[in-house]
Amino acid sequence: AALQLPFTALSGGDNDGAKPARLAQQPGSTPPVDWPYRSLPWGDLNVLATTDTHGWLLGHQRNEPSYSGDWGDYYSFVQRMKEEARRRGVDLLLVDSGDRVDGNGLVDAEPSPHPKGYTALSIFSRVPYDVVTTGNHELYKFPVASYVSSVMHDKFGDRWVVSNVNITAQDEVTGREVERLLGNRMRRFTTEQGRKVVAFGPLFDFKAHAAGIAVQAPSAMVKEQWFQEAIASAPDVFLLVGHMSLRIEADSEWTAVVRAIREVHPTVPVLVFGGHHHIRDCVQEDEYSMSLASGRYFETVGFMSVAGLNDSSTPPVFKRRYIDQNRNSYEYHAGKGFDTDEGKAITQELAETARRFNLTDQFGVAPQDYFLHRFPHTDRRSIFHLLTTSVLPSLITRPDRPSPPYTVLNTGSIRFDLFKGPFTRGDQWQILPFANNFLFLRDVPRGLAERLLHHLNLVGEHGFAEASQTGREYTAEERAWLTQQGADVRAAADSAALEHAHRLRSLATTTPDGRWRMRRASEGYVTLDACGGDDPAEQFGDDTAHRPYRSARQPVFVATALPHKTEQVDVVFFDFIVIDVLRGLNALGGGHKAARRYRLDDVERYVEWVSANTLMEEYAKRAWN
């Protein structure tokens, strides 16, 4: 996900000076959260979708009441929605498109002796998903991939569907290393209402995975005999649940999969559930299909319905909604008193787990908010400004080195906003979850280092693959073009979203039940996707009316100020981008006979005492106490 383009995350204002919001911590409390303004458009077949939860099962407990539900609330909601589906005589399926690790202490801070995700994945698995698949984050480290694969097999059985990923494992009988499927290639099942479903779980053509993992490009996967056999006879619907972005300017490889199905079945409905780019999004490949992406970090529960399945003479009617993940949304759609005993028990268990993992330990008090996407990286309200002007210059230094440090950061390593107020261990895990180390190349000519940042931002990030990198990469021209495309889409989304927000705000005072009426709409997602059709009421899929967030496009890399009055600098960076930095310096020196080539052997550890996932803790202890 090299392009940081949250073009539906249109945001506004920081929280400086604002009172902290009171949150829905307990079932039954009345949180100050906006209500949805319309009911769900149920169809014959309905799907609730999550993606990129990254361990946020406790929901958002500070500053963001719109996403303040937790996994226990969601579990209760799911149970009530299942009851409602049965009452209506329709189907309700549940899907998740991957990336359940990296990004929250609840999943990343599991104390030994258990592996990462031991508790959180077990809690996640209580929700009776029909199809769950992998994301890229499950595959960065081999032990994580191996554990996730076995736990998902145990918990979900045939519902763990991963169509194009293999993992190396030891054969029980021969003891030899063999390649196995990470999950089931497909699932064929019949719904409660008797509809036949064929499901696949493709991952985008991910290259930066650990050694011992193999990912096949979806475009190659669809040519495999097993795939052709799987789609040979027509089900009632195809269900595609994969960790792939929906849009062409990102990693979208959905078109290849949908087209392969279309060659055999021109009119069988295809329901696609993607993810990876952390946005709310919807597109339609054709009138017999709809593709939905349900955001990130358990902020959003996606809903898709398809009606008219019993009449094959006309295309079915697809609808989509993005539900803000909070107790008001659940109550609005599932009714008052929607909590179930099992849901309440999960809420309890989550709170106990957070305590057991010491996530509430406080390291300091942040003086203001620092945002990830809302402001340009040079603005003092941006987290990248904080990191490059204060955190890195004050902590990532070596008095014993004659050359001063010049630290380059891949912005993808920073995952979330940092809010004003107590800064805790939990916050640390949300902001910098990776165990990446600081490496360096010593005594790089200043003139060469000076050109590195611009070059890296032009070619983008590829990340460190332990396995050999065989895939084709974007050229600099392509990357520049893609960046421009993203900017254009965002600009269009910005103005349309603002218009929509104005319209909805005027609506607020006239809504008859008045349940979501408020003096000033809160900030939130206002999503311009491609599934609204001609109906103005359907143009935006968001379930709750908001004032749109502000958003600024972020570069792929940022850096500390280049030191002055020095011939040489130490170029410092996370291990994750070592290949990018080496290639960048070599490309910039290329053509000059005298230029030296930088190799992996030249790379050394810069500091031992701090890594990505302890950086902010160390800073907060020093600067915010």
Ligand SMILES: O=c1ccn([C@@H]2O[C@H](COP(=O)(O)O)[C@@H](O)[C@H]2O)c(=O)[nH]1
């Ligand atoms: O060890 C790691 C692993 C990943 N990253 C960063 O994360 C993004 C990928 O995140 P998505 O949620 O899939 O977009 C990757 O591009 C890196 O920027 C990291 O820094 N360290």
